[in-house]
Amino acid sequence: MMKNIAYCIIFFMFLLVIVLPAAIVRSCSSRLYEGLDEKGKIVKPQELTVSLYITSKNRIEKIPLEEYVKGVVAAEMPASFKIEALKAQAVAARTYVYKRMRSKGGTGCSLQKEADVCDDPTHCQAWISTSQMLKKWGIFAFYHYYSKISQAVNSTSGIIIFYQGEPIDPLFHSTSGGKTENSEDVWGNFVPYLRSVISPGEESSPKFIAIKHLPVSEVVSKIRQKWPDISIDPQRPESQWEIIERSEGGRIKKMRIGNRIVSGTEIRELFELNSTNFKWERNKDQIKFTTIGYGHGVGLSQYGANAMAERGASFVDILKHYYTGIEIKKIN
Structure with a gap:
């Protein structure tokens, strides 16, 4: 009796895990590519x-x-x-x-x-x-x-x-962080329908705020690889960082790194940050980045x-x- 019940359970699981998913995919795929309706009749593509x-x-x-x-x-x-x-x-x-x-x-x-x-x-x-x-x-x-x-x-x-x-x-x-960006503040070209607007209520986003720690040595290494001729203090690089311009959406548009002027987008890509709306602080032998929002912020x-x-x-x-x-x- 118990053996029969076990066989039934195994058979049921086989149907549930193998047969039914395959049938679902075939059904959806048939309607998708062969132009069949739910009753299996051919419809006009x-x-x-x-x-x-x-x-x-x-x-x-x-x-x-x-x-x-x-x-x-x-x-x-x-x-x-x-x-x-x-x-x-x-x-x-x-x-x-x-x-x-x-x-x-x-x-x-x-x-x-x-x-x-x-x-x-x-x-x-x-x-x-x-x-x-x-x-x-x-x-x-x-x-x-x-x-x-x-x-x-x-x-x-x-x-x-x-x-x-x-x-x-x-x-x-994904997440603007409260206000979207003008297209020219991100890519340099003005697009009339891609204007900065407020975007409230995004706090439910899992990436509304994110924190990332990077070793100072890694930060310095990445900067020197990106800009070989840069002049920067390898012990306290963050002391030579300064925000020069922010976008209408509140993100970093331009900043000074040592003797260079760079874009916020370049820094975001270099350190793989969630957005250009970020701040930094020294934490022992690491630099702590706090970002708001996720993505380029346009549209x-x-x-x-x-x-x-x-x-x-x-x-x-x-x-x-x-x-x-x-x-x-x-x-x-």
Whole structure:
């Protein structure tokens, strides 16, 4: 009797862990790539498809636009966020790829000339497949989160962000720390819709404040590797640091390191800090960096968007707050 119960338990676990996840992925993949509805009937393919270069596989896959957007939202924003924040992310993701689609006159992806975009978040937008979503969320949360993201994407289907008749570059980041940045303060080029705006309510972000300790010897070594001709005290390098200019968003724009003037972005990249809104202090043989915010700070703040959604803002309210002077339209 006990042996039969044990066999039943093992069989049940096999179904739960192996068979059911595989069936879910096959089901989602069938609807995704073969154009089948939930009843298995063939439906008319969507008119727009995205040529996505999947870096891990070194190949290009053709994916319906709206299904591609679901993969971006799942990869870029916590699925636990409010639905209006997910909608805002969906519209931003759709606008990003639409602007780059070669079929619409876009420049495509420079990593792979035949692709519209890639799935490398340092180059284009992050993207994950349904099987990766299943692995990320687990079988019990998969249906809930996938359904929620699908609702956000489907309810905004075809909606794009425009500025003066042209699709925008909808830059976004995790956490601004209270105020976003002007585009020129980060990259030097003025973009009229990427203006600094307040972004309250981001304290729930796990990276709203972060602390990092680095040995003084490592700090000096990195600085000298970056700027070989720099003059700096190897014992107390931080004593020769001075903030010269801050951006409108409150981040460090320029600072003096020894005999050089450098940008806050250079220091952030050099020491792998979360943002350019940082301060430092000496702590024995280490330098303690305290950063506020996470990301470049330009455009939509994801945690700020969720905070707005929690206060009752719609996705349109969110997008028009973070992108100045835009229009939101549905493409044919």
